[in-house]
Amino acid sequence: MKTLVTLIFLYVASCSIYGQELLKVKKVSFKGNSAIRSSRLEEELTIKTSGKNGERFFNREADRFTMPLYEDNKERIKYAYQKEGFLNVTFDEPKIKVTPGKRVKITYNINEGEPVKLEKVTYTVDSIDSFQQFFSKKTQRKIRLQSQLKVNKPFRDDWFFADQAFINEELNNMGYAYARVNHKLTVDTLKNEAYLKWIIKKDKLTYFGDIAVEGNERVPTKNIVKQLQFEPGDVWSKYEIDESQKQIYNLGMFRVASIKTLITDDKPDTLSTLVVLKEAPRLTSRFGVGYGSEDKFRVFGDVQYLSVITKTGRVNLFAKHSALEPYNFQLNFIQPAVIFSFNSLNINPYFMKQHEPAYRVTRQGLNLTLLQHFTERFNSSVNFYLEEVNSDSVLVTSQARDTQYNQSSSYSKSGVAIGFVFSNGTPRLDPVTGYSLAVNIKRNGTIIEESVPFYRSLVEYKKYLGISQGVTLAFKGKMGLAFMSRSDDLVPVEERFYAGGGYSVRGWSRAQLGPKDDNGQPLGGNSLLEGSAEWRYLISPKIVLVLFGDAGNVWQNSFDYRLNDLHYSAGFGIRFKTPIGPVGLDFARPVFEKNNTWQIHFNIGNPF
Structure with missing residues (x-):
């Protein structure tokens, strides 16, 4: 009764003061909700809210406050709780406030009550077979582990429908194409307990x-x-x-x-x-131009031709120019299903010139790669390679002890590289949950005897945590190790590790973090350690605000990781969601450093 009087008073007051025009809703908030976050409840509302500035500058028209509008959205909130297992949710009197700006603020006061919990789950198959009799022990274990409904846990509608589809799919995988999964659900409203019985009709084996x-x-x-x-x-x-x-x-x-x-x-x-x-069309092509903070102006072209040499072979010709790669020509012949249905053979001759901050080299060689596509989440590769490297000896500087490559401007490399990637992050281009692990191990000097003998390995781990709707925490850790197998020298310049840049430790320019010579030229090193954390907040359907912190360093010696010698940076960024992934700018500066100048990094895709 008190609520109704309040609403009537609000209505009469607004009509008398503002000429029969109802007040507009500025804000809707919630009190007492612990099981469901406020952002999730806001998604259930149909009330459009906005302040005067929002209407003036962003063309956001707010709804006018009415009693039916309030009641309709209260029912929507109630239904959202019922789907989460809270059947006894109630509402206290709302808090309604008129702001000095002649707008209404509404607060829903929620009493969630206790959720209905699942007390017992049973199965029958064609009214005869039990769960243990029909399903193998392996399938029983799989259903128990992967079912989302758990005994003594709240009974949620989403979990119920997911389990129903999951059990039906398991039956399909066993050969029962006509299987149907029905149910009988009994709820004790006094004890807040639910009893679920899956009734399976398997029909005939197909x-x-x-x-x-x-x-x-x-x-x-x-x-x-x-x-x-x-x-x-x-x-x-x-x-x-x-x-x-x-x-x-x-x-x-x-x-x-x-x-x-x-x-x-x-x-x-x-x-x-x-x-x-x-x-697919037999001949396709892609061309593009762009500008980046590290590679400056860039242009590329990629032409693909299908059914070459074999009926399923394909050839790609790729060419690129940028400040980092004055030229890069790659020819790829790919033969899928070369041994098994899940693998492919890639023959890749190439010719490129690289202008990195630490070195300038010309590389030409051949890669022979066997790719294994085991699942959408797990892939591996074995690569045999031959390469000739010509270095600009003026720019290739290193320690005094590293004389082998100062005296010679060219050398051969050959060896094998093995790698694998496991990734279950979803969605694939902009993950909000899951993780990925990538490992690559390289052994040089196994094919050509006089080749430069060294080992190189790199491990990278990424983790994504969806905290709430539109909020994601992302973490990255990277560790690299290289060493010469016959000396303690640095590995060749193009194989060393470098840190700094938009996809490394932001706040430093590309390759500018780590050891340098007397002229300030980056040397690179045999040991690398990097870590990053990002807080990503979706402020609109297409715009993401990012806060981040990075840490890392490069050390000349192998197996030389000094945590007290890490360098740190922090910053913020803004990303725009596109069909090909996020595109944006990151602004970062070193912390705990004398030189803490801001750096701007332009990234296509998330840095990790």
């Missing part, structure tokens, strides 16, 4: 039948069938279909690859499969 392929013109059907993970007569599996579709895309020959199971109303136990394809 098998793969005839396989038809359509839409392929250049690529022979036998090459496509080779990518399939199943054959006629195998037990039907949705997982095998999904994996087969990925393997067909890995050929790089198709814009569309769809695998359909032909299911009819009479429910046959043998299911025909149709592979529908749309081939």
Whole structure:
């Protein structure tokens, strides 16, 4: 009653003072909500809020306050809580305040109550088989571990629907294409307990039948069938279909690859499969120009031609010019499915010139790389390489002991590099959750006897934590190690580690952090350590505000990591979301340093 009187008084007062015109809503806030954050509740509201400045400068029109508007949004908040398992949520009288600017501030006072918790989960299969009798021990364990609904935890609608789809997919992977997963849910409102019974109708076991392929013109059907993970007569599996579709895309020959199971109303136990394809154009090209804080003006071109030498081989010709790479020519021949369906062979002759702050070299060579695409998350590579390096001896300076490369302006390299990358960050171009781990190990001097013998390894770890809607914490750690196998000299200049720059320790220019010679020329080193932390806040659907701190350094000697010798920087940035990932500017300056001049870094994509 008191709330109603307050609302009526507010309405009458506003009408009398402002000429029958209702007051506009400036702000909506919440009190008493601990289970659901305020930003999440705001997403449920239909109330449009804005101050006078927002209307004047950003054209944000606020809603006018009415009782039906308040009640409708209260029901929306209540429904949001019910989906989270809070069936007994109630509301105290709202706090309503008229600001001096003639706007209304509304505060919803929420009593969340106790959530309904899951007390027990049971399964029946065709009203006869139990969970233990029907599912293998491996599948039982998988369902228990991956089910989102847990005993003694709140019963959430999202978790329920996710588990229902998950169990149904497991049945599909076992060969039950017609399986259905129903349920019976009993809720004790006095004890706030829920009892869930999954009622599974598995129906008949099904098998793969005839396989038809359509839409392929250049690529022979036998090459496509080779990518399939199943054959006629195998037990039907949705997982095998999904994996087969990925393997067909890995050929790089198709814009569309769809695998359909032909299911009819009479429910046959043998299911025909149709592979529908749309081939990519045989000749494609990409060209671009741009400007960066490190590579200045740049221009590139990339031309691809499909079905070269073999029906599934492809060739890429890449050319680039920038301040860091006056020229870079790369020819790539890629043959997918060279041994197994998940791997490919890459033959890459190249010719390039590099103008780095620490050195200038011309490199020409050949890479022979075997790539293994095990899953979307895990990839590995084995690379055999031969390379000739010509150095500008004027710019290639180092320690006095590093005489081997001062006396000679050219040398050969050969060896093998092994690497792998695991990444489950999502979304892929701008992760808000997950992590990635990349490892690369290089051994030079294994193919040509007189080649410069050294080892080089680099490990990089990234972690992403979604704190709340639009707020992400990102972390990066990087560690590098290199050493000569027959001396304690520095490795060749282009193989050393350097720190500083937009994708390294911001606040320093490219390669300017670490040891230098008497002329201020970066030397690089055999040991590298870097770490970064970023706080990313989405201030609009397309704009991200970033606060960050970086740390790192390079040391000349191998196995020489001195934590008390790390350098630190801090700064802020703004990123714009685009279809190809974030693009933005970072402003950083060193801390605890005499020279703490601000540096501006332009980045395409997140620095990590």
